[in-house]
Amino acid sequence: MPGNSFGELFKITTCGESHGGAIAVIVDGCPPGLSLSASDIQQELDRRKPGQSHISTPRKEEDLIHIFSGVFEGKTTGTPLLLLAYNQDARPEDYEKLKDVFRPSHADFTYLMKYGLRDFRGSGRASARETLARVAAGAVAKKYLKEHLQIEILSYVEQVGPIRANIDHHTVCAEDIEQNILRCPDFKKADEMIALIESIKQTGDSIGGIIRGVIRHVPPGLGEPVFDKLSADLGKAMLSINAAKGFDIGSGFEGVGLLGSEHNDPFIIQDKQIYIQTNQAGGTLGGISTGQDIYFRVAFKPVATISKKQHTVSTDHQSVLLEIAGRHDPCVLPRAVPIVDAMSALVIMDHHLRQKAQGFAS
């Protein structure tokens, strides 16, 4: 409830600061009997970890995950999992000079307003390093959903700055996404995007973009009516990621220009089964899954940490000309892809358990 937990039945609680002792997560509610080892989780973490390419931050962290509880003889027991990675390349001294300065568009100011003090070492709790915990927990959910329900979760970079990729979300596959360091399966556009990021990196600046998420083979019936709609919970999940500023599902912002007769998805009979011919809805109706693909977009702002000089102020109300020397990503999107995957997995897993409890076929 105080804000560091997510999910109702597959419930995660994360902790840890960028330059503290560790980043960790307790996963409570994982069903018993799932085969699970550290390497199952590590492979997702490796997609998120810093230093994985020349367009990501050079901070060196292996992000080695330890499972301290909840697994016995290779299987989950139904009791809570503790997943923990020690911080290794913490350099708190880098941040000493940022102690009394509010970096523009960072959470320095708001954390101080909220708590009256703040851990100034590399954004502290507000650092995107927190997402390590989400990816670790999400890896558990993703594995369960794949093995027990054949649900496939993937996402990819669709836009960087003004450059839009041309990708068919119906057919894109996980392997294609991993073909380049950007995680954009339109290879031609990806090259342009990478070139753009390289040039922006040279100038010490940063750039935003859009990630597309896709979830396949979700059975119909997931999602709770009214407030905890599947679409609303996916939206919250994505908007809780650092730097996320927008979310839409199905036709989204584009759909507002259509007529109802254009936008409605007709039901049809094919081979005596009921199908839905189109999917403007994006896989949910009334907030409940239809069985079709769920697809959505997440908008990311350009990351706030830039090395260009910026005007700002200090805690004692002085003007400051700020130049940040630290290590950062010119574009967070390639590393955000596994985070979007993780949040998708957490939402679907939670609603799967809720449906087991409250749906009629359960």
Added chain:
Amino acid sequence: MPGNSFGELFKITTCGESHGGAIAVIVDGCPPGLSLSASDIQQELDRRKPGQSHISTPRKEEDLIHIFSGVFEGKTTGTPLLLLAYNQDARPEDYEKLKDVFRPSHADFTYLMKYGLRDFRGSGRASARETLARVAAGAVAKKYLKEHLQIEILSYVEQVGPIRANIDHHTVCAEDIEQNILRCPDFKKADEMIALIESIKQTGDSIGGIIRGVIRHVPPGLGEPVFDKLSADLGKAMLSINAAKGFDIGSGFEGVGLLGSEHNDPFIIQDKQIYIQTNQAGGTLGGISTGQDIYFRVAFKPVATISKKQHTVSTDHQSVLLEIAGRHDPCVLPRAVPIVDAMSALVIMDHHLRQKAQGFAS
């Protein structure tokens, strides 16, 4: 938890179907000592009620609200409020013929998949009539926020179909919004939009659009880190509204094309005080309010109920040519404005109470 509650400390639980006995809400967590009468709530409900103009559904409901508990001698007592409106113009017989048919892009199919049976009278629980309860509860929050914290909450229609209004969200005021039946304070564009809706209504079709929400004078420090960011909770709140398909805050989807150096909002000193010069952020940093205006957009699809003939299927797997005679809105946006207001008020009120419990100055 089963999906009909919203909020942690200012917690509402809604109930009621479109053609059942009543729509109601229990508001738990309202602070004691707030002056409150039914008319305080009624004025917000009147902005949402059907039949208020020729571009809304002709269903006749006075939506008269009753306060059954939680108020004593004109003041809230700290105990739960029961706010209830009886359904009056229910015409379940209109829906008898829809009993076995899945209306395209409605929740008929997914409710049946989820629950194994459904109340087919006018969408049952999935009806937007449920939002009456949200507006009633939101009116309580809105009144508290205005009287105790001088927080102002408003929203307006910014786009209908392809027509975009030109409105400065910094200066728009509540009175201007109520100047026309569309709740669009760009009067010239509003006339165009109304004409468009009228023509679409003639053809039995529907159209979507975008609502802009604005929240002013929120003190810095509201919002919880990590998952329950103020921005994420606003997103979930808005995406839980019927027909909502997208949400963005601040620069949102537009901001992805900017560089970090363009997008960052500089801190400045003015009259020895700290200010933030621009507001690409939309009023939150790290998910916590900065004290600046919060502004966001909500995308609404064209409403699914149209009177044009549509191809669909029946529960026994037959093709059906459907023509819906019922009463409906060609464009939900003017009636959705008070719903967006209500959801804003509920989110801010909840985070205000959370901050009282957990912030340092509390």
Added chain:
Amino acid sequence: MPGNSFGELFKITTCGESHGGAIAVIVDGCPPGLSLSASDIQQELDRRKPGQSHISTPRKEEDLIHIFSGVFEGKTTGTPLLLLAYNQDARPEDYEKLKDVFRPSHADFTYLMKYGLRDFRGSGRASARETLARVAAGAVAKKYLKEHLQIEILSYVEQVGPIRANIDHHTVCAEDIEQNILRCPDFKKADEMIALIESIKQTGDSIGGIIRGVIRHVPPGLGEPVFDKLSADLGKAMLSINAAKGFDIGSGFEGVGLLGSEHNDPFIIQDKQIYIQTNQAGGTLGGISTGQDIYFRVAFKPVATISKKQHTVSTDHQSVLLEIAGRHDPCVLPRAVPIVDAMSALVIMDHHLRQKAQGFAS
């Protein structure tokens, strides 16, 4: 969360004051497909209602229940139920003179301390009239558990003042409990108890006692480890009832004098099945149901409302000699029996749904 809700997945939220407009409850999470009518609920409410015998309060309330939502064509739909009873014999004027007085051992003082104002009409929200809502919600759970899982829930008066009944909780049946107005199936002792209550009523005084609860045919596996143990949740449920001061399960306070070798319940093989020979545990081990009978005790203090003269004080710090003329129960136990049943049903129902979500066989 603000205290008027109970349960996680079968979640109830109650509202209403003793002399307000109505007592009501929203039941969220009731599975779809349960046959339910008002009379199913009414029969439980009739066991709780005032005026049912000469040893209960003469307040006249029919406690007629209305179902306003969540039921369609005689079956629950999976959407929230609103159960409501209007207050009829409210006599707020009786309480005008108690406006400024703290009745001893009532919640007048603490509500004022907490909220800064209070509804002084007949204890307001602190009135045991609130339990009407619990019994209504509990009746739904009890019906579901009986019909879908063959779980039997009952309770009875075991002690009034110093008089202890001699009842075998293994064999007692629901019919026997209803044989007398006290709901004590030891008929001889019941007569003594009734005589005691009658004599106490004459003097304007009150008396406490103990209720025994029994729950049969609970499948093994219900209850969550660590904090949400079935035993702990039953304890909280019972201790939340007005006037309850103690709870124990199985051997309880008596068991502390035993040796481990005496107290341990041996597992045995009988007809090739595993059984537990004795049941000191009271039906749970490690907080999880064993499949044996669950049995427990709830201690009730003598009700605080007495008509004897009492010394007390007023809100303006004056000594007052108080004589309360109102209507009250000399002993709450017979009317508390259906409340204990209801709370048992709510706890078991909630853990049944939790087990469906999180147990292995689910």
Added chain:
Amino acid sequence: MPGNSFGELFKITTCGESHGGAIAVIVDGCPPGLSLSASDIQQELDRRKPGQSHISTPRKEEDLIHIFSGVFEGKTTGTPLLLLAYNQDARPEDYEKLKDVFRPSHADFTYLMKYGLRDFRGSGRASARETLARVAAGAVAKKYLKEHLQIEILSYVEQVGPIRANIDHHTVCAEDIEQNILRCPDFKKADEMIALIESIKQTGDSIGGIIRGVIRHVPPGLGEPVFDKLSADLGKAMLSINAAKGFDIGSGFEGVGLLGSEHNDPFIIQDKQIYIQTNQAGGTLGGISTGQDIYFRVAFKPVATISKKQHTVSTDHQSVLLEIAGRHDPCVLPRAVPIVDAMSALVIMDHHLRQKAQGFAS
């Protein structure tokens, strides 16, 4: 929600098994600005740790606590604390032979029924070793309550088997409790109790008892009405402790024999202030604190692990004559005292934060 969390606003989530990698807890909702070091927590853990006297288990664990997050420059930051102790003297091989056996009155059977598999090493998650996490989290709450609100929390052994101590709970102090290894401040009776435990230990048996908890200087107004009564939440907290079988508050089970006129606590005026003359209530009225001492009892069964031979069964339905060689406590009470303290602190801290959010003076 899946059962390993406690509290709403001061929320703890625990994890870890008896012979896994570590026992840990995330404390979410700790207010910022509290001075906190590992030694503050260690001193409470040392009161709980095994091997502290000849009447406790000889398992060797230092229970050294590590703070991995949430503290910066010696103060809490408002972000979640991770408190972790590595398991050191784990001897899983001791338990290999218990793999297929259900120990009487242990949770072996019910965990298997619930989860379909179980960690059989020393009770796994059901081990009382989990309470380490509670004591660590409770130490944080206890320190906050003492420093910020002058609330004093203590508890002591009142009864072992049939031997009852004679202690005035109004005047007992923390120092006296620590004067002997039993934590019973009636020194004469304590000697008798210790002798009894020694003799029982010789025979390989165990014995139960009663702990009295006392909480002083709680301000009036803590506790939520109806379900989350302070008394009900204390009851749940205590009943969730391993081996706890009963709870009562104030007059409790003894009070049922009194008349209302004897049991009611009169309000009086003294030095122009309002006081309550007696305290049968145990410090709460209507579930809300009065400002008087809160006092209650917790009944503990004799611990189930004994080294005497016992008849039981195996998972493959065979009769087994069981002799457990492991290390165990003949009487858990002295080590349960700091656990009772911890649970008291957690409940009061949580309701303190809730009152800040929802009370009128907040």
